[in-house]
Structures are given as C-alpha cells and as structure tokens.
Amino acid sequence: MSKVFEDVDVAVGKCSHITHSLNHRASINTSSERFHNYLLKPAEVVSNKRLSEGLWRVEMRPISRECLNDVKPLQFFMVWIPSSDEIPLSVSDLTEDTISFIYKVRGLGTKALSALRPGSFVGLKGPLGNGFEVSYVRPSSKALIVAGGSGIAPVPYLIKKLAVANVQADVVWGVKSDAELFNLREVLPDLDVRVFTATEDCSAGYCGLASQLAVELLNEYVYSVLIAIGPKPILRSLCSVRLSGGLEFYVALEAVVKCGLGACGSCVLEPTDKLLCVDGPVFRCGDIKEHLMKGGN
Amino acid sequence: MSVGVDLTTYVAGLKLKHPVMNSSGILGSTPEHVERLFKYGVSAVVSKTMTKGFRVGHEPPIIIALEGEGLLNSVGLANPGISGIPPIVRKAKELNIPVIVSVGGSEVQEFIDVASVAEESGADAVELNLSCPHTKGYGIDIGSDPNNVYEVVKAVSSTIKIPVLAKLGLSDNVVKSAGKALEGGAKALTLINTVKSVAIDVFSCKPVFKNVYGGLSGTPIHPIAVRVVYDVYKELKPEIVGVGGVSDWKTAAEMILAGSSAVQIGTAFILKDSRKLVHDIVEGLKEWLIKLGLKNICEAIGLTHKA
Ligand SMILES: Cc1cc2nc3c(=O)[nH]c(=O)nc-3n(C[C@H](O)[C@H](O)[C@H](O)COP(=O)(O)OP(=O)(O)OC[C@H]3O[C@@H](n4cnc5c(N)ncnc54)[C@H](O)[C@@H]3O)c2cc1C
Ligand SMILES: Cc1cc2nc3c(=O)[nH]c(=O)nc-3n(C[C@H](O)[C@H](O)[C@H](O)COP(=O)(O)O)c2cc1C
Ligand code: FES
Numbered sequence: 390m391s392k393v394f395e396d397v398d399v400a401v402g403k404c405s406h407i408t409h410s411l412n413h414r415a416s417i418n419t420s421s422e423r424f425h426n427y428l429l430k431p432a433e434v435v436s437n438k439r440l441s442e443g444l445w446r447v448e449m450r451p452i453s454r455e456c457l458n459d460v461k462p463l464q465f466f467m468v469w470i471p472s473s474d475e476i477p478l479s480v481s482d483l484t485e486d487t488i489s490f491i492y493k494v495r496g497l498g499t500k501a502l503s504a505l506r507p508g509s510f511v512g513l514k515g516p517l518g519n520g521f522e523v524s525y526v527r528p529s530s531k532a533l534i535v536a537g538g539s540g541i542a543p544v545p546y547l548i549k550k551l552a553v554a555n556v557q558a559d560v561v562w563g564v565k566s567d568a569e570l571f572n573l574r575e576v577l578p579d580l581d582v583r584v585f586t587a588t589e590d591c592s593a594g595y596c597g598l599a600s601q602l603a604v605e606l607l608n609e610y611v612y613s614v615l616i617a618i619g620p621k622p623i624l625r626s627l628c629s630v631r632l633s634g635g636l637e638f639y640v641a642l643e644a645v646v647k648c649g650l651g652a653c654g655s656c657v658l659e660p661t662d663k664l665l666c667v668d669g670p671v672f673r674c675g676d677i678k679e680h681l682m683k684g685g686n
Numbered sequence: 687m688s689v690g691v692d693l694t695t696y697v698a699g700l701k702l703k704h705p706v707m708n709s710s711g712i713l714g715s716t717p718e719h720v721e722r723l724f725k726y727g728v729s730a731v732v733s734k735t736m737t738k739g740f741r742v743g744h745e746p747p748i749i750i751a752l753e754g755e756g757l758l759n760s761v762g763l764a765n766p767g768i769s770g771i772p773p774i775v776r777k778a779k780e781l782n783i784p785v786i787v788s789v790g791g792s793e794v795q796e797f798i799d800v801a802s803v804a805e806e807s808g809a810d811a812v813e814l815n816l817s818c819p820h821t822k823g824y825g826i827d828i829g830s831d832p833n834n835v836y837e838v839v840k841a842v843s844s845t846i847k848i849p850v851l852a853k854l855g856l857s858d859n860v861v862k863s864a865g866k867a868l869e870g871g872a873k874a875l876t877l878i879n880t881v882k883s884v885a886i887d888v889f890s891c892k893p894v895f896k897n898v899y900g901g902l903s904g905t906p907i908h909p910i911a912v913r914v915v916y917d918v919y920k921e922l923k924p925e926i927v928g929v930g931g932v933s934d935w936k937t938a939a940e941m942i943l944a945g946s947s948a949v950q951i952g953t954a955f956i957l958k959d960s961r962k963l964v965h966d967i968v969e970g971l972k973e974w975l976i977k978l979g980l981k982n983i984c985e986a987i988g989l990t991h992k993a
Binding site for chain 2: 423424425427428429431433452467469471472474475476498509510511512514647648649650651652653654655657659660661662664
C-alpha cells in the first residue's frame with residue numbers, strides 16, 4: 390500500500406486531510422440538449438375557439454419559433470397561463486409559426502385557458518416527453534388510432550406525421566355523448582382519414598365503447614400498428630386483447646404532471662419507476678403492463 | 687486506466703462507495719423514486735424533505751429552466767409526510783443503499799418528530815433542511831439565524847442516535863450558522879440549498895411563480911456554492927457535502943478541493959442524461975485523481991486550502 394493511502398484514517402470512518410501538490414489539470418465538459426425544451430417560451434394567443442361541448446382549440450404563435458422544430462406527435466408542452474396555472478397539453482397541430490392544442494375544460498387551468506383572448510400571452514415549456522416515432526411504422530401500412538374523449542387532442546398531428554411517413558390512419562374516437570364530438574376535418578381540412586365514432590349513450594355512431602369498436606376493426610382490417618390514447622380503462626382493456634402477430638401496440642398515458650421534467654416525481658407510473666413526463670407518455674403495451682393492470686384511472 | 691484509485695469516502699460516519707449522491711428534492715418521495723435514483727448510480731439516496739403532515743406544495747408552474755443552465759423551482763416542499771418515510775427507507779434497505787432522510791419543519795418539535803420517524807424506520811442519517819428559500823415559515827427563515835440553527839440541530843441531535851447533517855443555504859451568516867450547527871451536534875454540513883430568486887415574464891409582465899419566489903439551482907449557483915464550502919471549510923474544517931451546480935467530474939472536483947467530502951446533484955439529473963451522469967462523474971474523478979498523482983479521494987478533500 391502506498392504512503393498516501395495509509396495516511397487516510399479509514400478505521401475511524403473519516404477522511405483525514407493530506408497535503409499534496411497539484412501537478413496536472415484536466416478538462417472535459419458536456420452540454421445539455423434538453424435544456425432548451427425546459428425554458429419558458431413566450432407565445433401569443435392567435436385564436437381560441439369552442440369545438441364542441443367541453444372541447445376547445447387554442448392556436449398560439451411563439452415569439453421565437455425554435456420550439457416548433459422537431460416536435461414529435463404525442464409530445465406535450467406545459468402551457469403556463471399567467472397568474473393561474475400550468476398544464477400539460479399534447480401538440481394538436483403545428484404550422485410554420487403556430488402551435489395548436491385541443492383541450493377539455495375541466496378545472497382552474499383549462500377554464501383560465503378558455504378565457505384567453507387573441508393577443509394574450511402564455512408561456513410554453515417543451516416539447517416534452519418521448520412522443521411517437523413515426524419512422525418505426527412500416528411505410529405503406531395502416532395504423533389504427535383509438536382515442537377516448539379528449540384523447541383526440543393529439544390525433545390531428547399524429548395523422549399528419551403518419552401521412553408524411555406514408556402510413557394511412559383509421560381513427561376510432563369514443564366519447565360519452567355526441568355533444569362532445571366535432572368534425573375532425575374542420576381541424577385538418579385536407580385529411581385523408583376514416584373516422585369511426587362511438588358513443589357510450591348510443592347518441593351517435595357506434596353504440597358502445599371505443600375499445601369494443603377497435604376490436605371489431607382489428608378483426609376486419611389489417612393494421613401494422615395500434616396507438617391508443619385516453620383514459621386508463623380504455624388502454625387497459627385494449628392492452629389485454631390477444632393480438633394477432635405483427636401488430637405493434639402503443640399507448641399514450643396520462644398522469645399528474647406537475648413539473649414536466651423529471652424532478653418532482655408526481656407522474657411516476659406506479660408500481661414501476663417510470664416517469665411519464667420523461668420516459669412517456671408513449672409506451673409499448675408490454676413495457677407498461679404492470680402499471681395498466683394496477684387499476685384506477 | 688483508473689485501476690487502483692479509491693473513491694470511497696465518509697460522511698457523518700457513513701461509508702460511501704463514491705462521493706456522488708442525489709440532492710434532496712430530486713424525486714425521493716416514494717419507493718419508486720428511490721428505485722429510480724438507485725439506477726442513477728448514486729452512493730446514497732437522499733429523500734425529498736419530509737414534513738410531519740402531507741404537503742401538496744405550490745401550484746404549477748413549479749419548475750422552469752433559465753438561460754445559463756439554471757433551474758428555478760417553487761415546489762413548496764410537496765411531500766407525503768411522515769407516513770411516506772418508512773416505505774422509502776424500506777426500499778433503500780432492499781436495494782442495500784444508504785439512505786439519508788431529509789427532514790423539514792416549521793418549529794423545533796416538528797423537526798424532532800420527523801427525525802424520530804426516520805430513525806425508527808432505519809434511516810442511516812437525517813439531513814435537516816434549514817434552508818428552503820421559497821416556503822414561508824420553513825427552511826431559510828430558520829436557517830439564516832444562527833441561534834435557530836443551534837436550537838433545531840441541538841434538539842434533534844440529542845433526541846436521535848443516527849447522525850445528523852445540517853443543510854444550510856446562502857446567507858450572510860452562513861459561516862456562523864455552520865459553526866452553530868456543529869456546536870449543536872451536526873456531524874456534517876450540506877452546503878448549499880437553492881438561492882432565493884424571482885423570474886418575471888416580460889410579455890405578460892407577471893412573475894412566473896404564483897408564489898413569486900423560487901430557488902435557483904444548477905450551473906449559475908456553482909461558484910457561489912464553492913465559495914460557501916470554501917469559507918466554511920477554511921474556518922471550521924467540518925465534513926461537508928457540497929451541493930450546487932455539480933454537473934460533471936470537474937464541478938465535483940472543485941467542490942472536493944474546496945472542502946467537500948461528498949457531493950450531491952440535483953439539477954444536472956434533470957438537464958443531463960441522468961442514467962449516465964454519476965458513472966461519468968465517477969470515472970472522470972478517477973482519471974483526475976490519477977492525473978494529480980493521488981490514490982484516494984480523501985487526499986483531495988480541501989486540498990486547495992493546502993496547495
Ligand atoms: C402528457 C399529457 C398530455 C395531455 N394532453 C391533453 C390534451 O391535449 N388535451 C386535454 O384536454 N387534456 C390533456 N391532458 C390532461 C390535462 O392536462 C388536464 O385536463 C388539465 O391539466 C386539467 O387542468 P385543470 O386545471 O383544468 O383541472 P384541475 O383543476 O387540475 O382538475 C379538474 C378536474 O378534472 C380532473 N382531471 C384533471 N386532469 C385530468 C385528466 N388528465 N383526465 C381526467 N380528469 C382530469 C381532476 O381530477 C378534477 O376533478 C394531458 C395530460 C398529460 C399528462
Ligand atoms: C426541483 C427541486 C426541488 C428541491 N427540493 C428540495 C428539498 O425538498 N429539500 C432540500 O433540502 N433541497 C431541495 N432542493 C435543493 C437541492 O437539494 C439542492 O440543494 C440545490 O438544487 C442545488 O443543487 P443543484 O445545483 O445540483 O440542483 C430542491 C431543488 C430542486 C431543483
Ligand atoms: S411531472 Fe415532475 S417528474 Fe414528471
């Protein structure tokens with residue numbers, strides 16, 4: 390053992406301090422890529438309109454459009470409504486210089502958002518989360534998207550990106566009652582997509598749950614990928630469907646997101662140690678089964 | 687090659703296989719969080735600051751990034767309360783990793799009650815949070831007065847047997863508070879907490895946090911943290927856990943040279959690849975020690991004061 394090593398008083402569980410001369414300097418450093426996504430970027434409200442009972446669509450123009458680069462479908466932003474709240478919302482659409490969100494008015498934050506007029510300023514933190522990698526889907530194949538309630542919010546942008554990757558989408562949209570429905574084509578006029586609606590109260594479209602309708606479509610058509618977005622019970626029941634081979638299955642989850650950057654732990658997907666805000670919201674069914682099966686909403 | 691370099695270090699009697707822990711408030715409130723921190727590779731897990739009762743904390747926004755690789759947070763000490771302590775400690779034991787429970791309170795008795803639960807649960811040590819800058823009645827309101835520091839540390843140290851660390855923040859009195867904490871029975875000092883700050887959005891003209899104040903962390907506070915560690919070490923030579931803007935081996939090395947026996951990391955776990963960070967720092971420190979001609983990290987602690 391060397392001299393210096395012996396001088397360290399390990400026996401008493403302490404480091405003793407030893408004088409030594411410095412004879413070298415070294416330097417390496419790395420920089421953070423996520424950092425820019427976590428800045429609060431100011432954006433101006435361009436329009437904010439009601440689409441149906443409870444669902445709204447807001448379009449915003451960020452002062453600097455940099456945060457609109459490389460946004461993947463199913464990524465989200467923390468939308469700060471000054472003096473009110475900050476809430477996670479999925480990207481619903483992007484243009485050259487604007488970003489849109491579709492949201493359901495629920496509580497304080499979404500109410501405050503719905504009250505914003507054009508010209509108001511908000512702050513955007515994002516894009517956050519892993520998002521969906523459209524390049525993983527086999528080109529020229531078909532995707533089935535299943536959305537429950539406000540789970541429809543990210544669907545327009547998802548369809549758009551799938552189309553760019555030469556993947557055609559069928560959409561199943563399930564709601565409680567037809568008052569919640571709006572025409573998806575209103576949001577994206579040049580969309581080439583089949584939309585199947587389902588209502589729980591049988592007021593329009595298929596009478597029943599989105600997951601039931603989805604199973605019927607899966608039996609009838611060939612899809613290469615299934616992407617389900619919405620409340621946990623829908624995702625849970627779809628994940629437990631015995632699927633034919635070759636079908637990739639993804640779910641986009643929701644959880645309480647307070648910080649959006651992996652610090653506070655509010656979005657942990659118990660009993661796993663996955664954090665929705667950084668590891669999700671998109672998971673393969675199999676990777677998140679424990680959480681889905683745990684119950685609750 | 688870094689064979690033969692020993693990073694084993696000691697803080698408040700705890701043996702750590704290397705000097706890098708997480709800082710309090712980065713996850714650390716549930717067993718799932720502990721499991722995740724364990725996977726980050728830390729040598730000890732530090733819990734979120736626990737208070738006696740459940741605290742929902744402040745309403746979002748609770749954290750934003752600032753230019754210059756800093757974070758501003760106003761989490762407001764959200765935590766599950768004392769009932770959250772045993773499951774965390776149990777999980778750490780299951781993973782065979784030392785666990786330090788961070789203890790908060792608005793009065794002396796609350797610190798004693800929470801620290802006692804930590805001890806009963808089997809925690810290896812407690813860290814008294816005397817320095818949260820954004821939650822009224824907690825933290826820095828206590829920690830900036832050296833007499834209060836003495837009172838809290840003394841009361842807890844004489845009630846529990848496991849080691850007590852005192853976490854102090856930036857204040858004009860920090861060296862004095864540090865002395866008082868040691869006098870009160872603290873076995874080590876954790877320096878520093880976030881620095882009280884305000885961010886204003888220039889378009890809405892509103893403060894970003896409803897609570898107005900937040901705590902600044904990360905790279906912007908690193909030189910401040912190094913200064914505090916340096917001053918306290920120079921004056922008192924205690925065992926110090928250096929915290930503030932440690933984000934790579936170099937910033938860790940600076941903390942060690944200033945007098946830290948170990949370091950904690952918060953912000954860098956958020957801004958960098960959290961699953962690689964500790965590994966990279968540990969490897970970097972080994973290389974660095976070799977370049978300095980040292981075989982043991984203990985030899986580097988406070989070295990600047992002797993160089
Ligand atoms: C990653 C992610 C992406 C999201 N994307 C969208 C989106 O694009 N569009 C959208 O409308 N919503 C989306 N949400 C949900 C949205 O964030 C919440 O609806 C919103 O935070 C509610 O805020 P609030 O202040 O209005 O309601 P709160 O005051 O927080 O809650 C009001 C009531 O609504 C309930 N509630 C809150 N959140 C949800 C929820 N997620 N599901 C069901 N009930 C809830 C609460 O339990 C409470 O009863 C997303 C959530 C996550 C985690
Ligand atoms: C999101 C967040 C939450 C924090 N919560 C706590 C806490 O509960 N208790 C505490 O003592 N320090 C808390 N801190 C302070 C850190 O433990 C640490 O002292 C500070 O962030 C400086 O280190 P860093 O620059 O590595 O982040 C928190 C910091 C952040 C960023
Ligand atoms: S929301 Fe804070 S960790 Fe995910």
